[in-house]
Amino acid sequence: MHKKDLLNNSSIRGQITTFVFRKNLNNKMLDIQKIRADFPILEQKVNGKPLIYFDNGATSQKPRVVIDAITKYYEEINANIHRGVHTLSQLATDAYEASREKVRNHINAKEVYEVIFTSGTTQGINLVASGMASLVKEGDEIMVSAVEHHSNIVPWQFLCEKTGAKLVVIPMKENGELIMSEYDKLLSTKTKIVAVNHISNALGTINPIEYIIKKAHEVGAAVLVDGAQATPHLKPDVQDLGCDFYVFSGHKICGPTGVGILYGKEEWLNMLPPYMGGGEMIKEVTFEKTTYADLPHKFEAGTPNIADGIVLGTAIDYLNEVGFENIQKQEKELLSYATEKLLEIEGLKIFGTSENKTSVVSFNIEGIHPYDIGTIIDKLGIAVRTGHHCAQPIMNYFNIPGTIRASFSFYNTKEEIDTFVEAVKKAKMMLS
Template structure:
């Protein structure tokens, strides 16, 4: 059995009260909560072996280095990368995307084409727009339909020798749609294009195998995976990472520096200038340990049941519409009440101790497609319960009655 009551004991924050009610945390797509097992690792680092890494011969530095590099290996194994040096430690998914965009600015010519999906988070739109402005490349869009699914035929028809880069999220943060990235990657490679997959929203629910996917790049953030904020990772195929120039200059990313010439360090350090978030990286590894101890398949199965239950219950509310009803979804429900602004619904839910996200979710083109200002987004994790779903449904119904 999946004992959610025992799991919830690992998360201290779930015991707090908000506005006089027990907290119901349903904003997991923005940031997941952190278990005590990860919090303890953070405290242990700063209590026992806080030191800079890779540079010191003293004991604390060696211990910190070992723990940090062990975390890199944990990330490698979790996502089945071929080598640990294909894992670049970053500040999060946005950092990884910008690293790749910066590197590809040296490869693109005027008139080359970049494709992104219509479902992207702003962090997977704006860097490519900036790249196009710098290089003269053309940004093209893979469209979506009313069901919240990508329409691949225009992409198939548009692929050519001018197609150099393709970018798509594995899972839509605003709708929860699981995108057909296997097909998208295969199509892109048939045209000779490189592919970056934004895995930020998928990673908490799907254990991606980057070798099986054949992705050229895959980005993730620790804070979506029960880890700390401000740390993440970029997977890149070794051949691509060797081709890309460094993203930043500074300490750690060099082999030798003179005033005449600097040579760069080997992977992964070539892309890791400066002192990293050492504690965050170590805690990221601990978060993956925690999730794998529970079992990603068990997590996905439980979350799927929770999604089905929540969807059925919410649809019983008069005037409620769910946006994004693809058959393959992670536990995200993006909805509105007819004639009521999503912010007002979210504000009432907060007064009832229920945390949801409202607005465009950094995916404004999706909202423009549906001709709405935003949605209420309830996003679930494996520590949520059916009882919390019931409180959400009751809260939404109360908001409907108050605001209609």
């Protein structure tokens, strides 16, 4: 389309937010090579070797449709939203709000205004924790789990320091599962909010979220679910789960960095005060008094990350075209294969051995620091994560400095795992 045609073609918003790249893919065997061709970065070499990207738990790679959608926005629409009467502003607004509706549909939120755009999971958790300060008092209890990412620990510590509330921790087992019998004992009428991840970033454990939510609601507590590691692997149904808040990041689901989602039940979002003040989140401003905008704008002060908010919808379209049943099947096979092959290496121990886990293998080799393994295999073109993975309490539990974490996505292959295992063996031989 020529730019001169833009003003006469409002359908451009659909072109930005929707890409039909493959028909009838759902519920069929994935053609992994065709899938891999969607991701330009997978074609490059690192240190002279073909890239093997096993750091998907940190961020996923982006398909061409997502990359192109970002460019298309800046070339053909770029304008501020919600404020302009001119055509470009209206197109940008329509595309942005269409993306919000895609998110609502994807997670099955009841109302579109229950979907708040954020900069990512961390901001979403901080927004809720900050707002809860008006609802929590000294002697109340905030509950987290032993397998949380730091971003679902520290904001609640801030809240406890501010209000005098107490932080309570659900303990874990050796296999990385939470001890539900202890959770039951810890719950009480003092519990005001339970904040727990859907899937552990460090261990891959899938937590029993439905049970946690049900029991918390029985004592009147709200529940925030950190879905950062879950949304790449499954479609959360927030109404079916019954959670009060659900947060996730775009960059882990093949979308851009710098954008994320906070879902909140309408009644809870109405109880929380605004997180930031400025433009967009107001209804009327005078020097005497300011009144706030309705949901969702009450929590979206200032010019948002418009392009990435729009393109988040493109990423969601892409994953739904691939199909989450297909994604889960592929990743389950990769997890099983990698686990079997790695355990053949003498001295290797896997941390996080729950039967109910996603495609993450976190491991160490006896007598070797994880950083050293990661450094050597990087020279062979293999990207993994080493360290504590922003989950130091887990590492303290196992009395280790960190782990080597290989996290797989649907575009990875068993052949890549074979190369990875051989690289780990080589690194072990060099470091022993």
